[in-house]
Amino acid sequence: MNISFPTDTDGFLSRECPSCEQRFKVVFGQGSEEPISYCPYCGYNGQECWHTRPQVDYMQAVAADIALGPELKKLERQLKGMSNGLIEIELKSSLPKPPPAPMETDDPLETLRFPCCNETIKVTRHNQHFCIICGTEIDMEISDSKKVFLSHKGIDKDLVIDFQETLKILGYKPWLDEDAMPAGTALERGLLQGMRDSCGVVFFITPSFKDKGFLQTEIDYAIQQKREKDDKFAIVILQFAEDGEVGEIPGLLTPYVWKKPKSRLEALREIVRALPVAPGTVDWRDGITGVAATPKTKSISTELSDEAKKILKAAATDNGSVQYIRTLDGEWILAGRDTMLPGGAESRIIARWRGGLEDLQRRRFIEDRGHKGEVFRVTREGYEAVDELPDV
Known part of the structure; x- marks a missing residue:
């Protein structure tokens, strides 16, 4: 069973230490090929134990739907076949649909790279950290002495x-x-x-x-x-x-x-x-045209999409609510009292507006009120962001 989770805008996914319960973020597919083995905060040693609580809940819900759903349907058919003229046996079985995968937000964390294992993570800064691969303890005071x-x-x-x-x-x-x-x-x-x-x-x-x-x-x-x-x-x-x-x-x-x-x-x-520190990376100066330069930041998204801006502005200037409605007839996104995504739209348009909604969640500009991915409210950060938005 393969289960995927969304990442933040830099491609990082949250992990959580089972010992100190603090969260950090990693990028899969880059850096070391070895598994995560140490907590960057307390140095706890373990493997395959770093899922966050919301991730575990989501995996359990998906597993239950995959494993129990077909069995309940099978039992329902068997009981129905046992019915006769005198006795009618009926089973109404319905498992709740799994909730949406937990959204990865763009938290204000510090990005660190451990040269020992070429591993890059995001953490809340402490005085000491541990490499998540080999467990090497890092004194951040010394590390910052450059x-x-x-x-x-x-x-x-x-x-x-x-x-x-x-x-x-x-x-x-x-x-x-x-x-x-x-x-x-x-x-x-x-x-x-x-x-x-x-x-x-x-x-x-x-x-x-x-x-x-x-x-x-x-x-x-x-x-x-x-x-x-x-x-x-x-x-x-x-x-x-x-x-x-x-x-x-x-x-x-x-x-x-x-x-x-x-x-x-x-x-x-x-x-x-x-010197034990290397000079800066040689690259093209700003203003030189006709060349490709290495980005100074890793982020793949520096600003909100147009769809996200429109959703946020419409919600913030009305009652602060956002609704995402899915039925057999289509999908709708309502921001305040305005319909941003009408039902019956083609899949490309739906994907763009759904992406805008996820973008707002990642940046904590809206929060999920019912934890079902259906009803949201604009946050304090969202209202502050609206004040900086140009007319869209």
């Missing part, structure tokens, strides 16, 4: 600003003291927080760089972060020469490999190679 700390002597500020601007163009987030610390920041605390927010530090060792004062503090903090984050933090040491004089590598940094770039371009290459 800045690049630029350590330098003040006299070398112009050199470092040049690197800062280039790194920004490449998609990195360089941390530079004068930009990152507003007036009044306690310097020691500001430097420590800057290191914690970073995935690496670049030491610009020029003849002016001396292992004392705040530079000494930055070295100590960098080594501390390396011990805590391991391969998630890089210490990049660049030794520059000026007029035949080279900077002296501080003693605490000598256990690490350092480079002697002959040019700024070579120094930039060494930084990019050493």
